[in-house]
Amino acid sequence: MEMRLSQNEAVQLHPNPVYDxxxxxxxxxxEGSLSLQIADLSGRSxxxxxxxxxxxxxxxxxxxxxxxxxxxxYLVKVVSENGIATKPFVKL
Numbered sequence: 001m002e003m004r005l006s007q008n009e010a011v012q013l014h015p016n017p018v019y020d021x022x023x024x025x026x027x028x029x030x031e032g033s034l035s036l037q038i039a040d041l042s043g044r045s046x047x048x049x050x051x052x053x054x055x056x057x058x059x060x061x062x063x064x065x066x067x068x069x070x071x072x073x074y075l076v077k078v079v080s081e082n083g084i085a086t087k088p089f090v091k092l
Contacts, residue, residue, distance in 0.1 A: 011078050017090035020067040024076060027059040032081035036062070039075045046074070066091055 012025040024036065038047035046069060049062075066074075069091045078085045 011076075011085040011087055013076060013087050013089045017092045018066060019092050020065065022064045022066050022076075022089060024062040024064060024078065025059070026062070026078060026080075029058060029060060029080060030082055031057040034060075035079045036064070037077040037079070038064075038066070038069075039077065041073055041075070 010025075010027045012027075014023050014025070016022075026034070036047075036049040037045055039045050047064075047066075049064070071091055073088055073090050076087050076089060078087075
């Protein structure tokens with residue numbers, strides 16, 4: 001069973017739809033590690049960013065280049081020590 005991020009931990013993606021650079025904004029993140037995965041709608045992982053170091057408590061804006069991805073709909077999976085959040089975005 002997947003644990004969801006708490007209501008206080010909001011994940012926002014902008015701009016959406018996106019051409020080149022997607023910004024992933026995570027607010028009210030507790031201290032701990034964070035990793036990101038981008039998957040296509042079939043579930044195939046097309047990009048991963050593993051949290052190699054501990055994140056301090058707070059809010060983060062993570063710029064991510066998606067210019068090499070083909071046009072389509074993708075899912076961003078944000079994994080923190082408190083759980084998982086999945087958000088869709090459209091690449092133009």
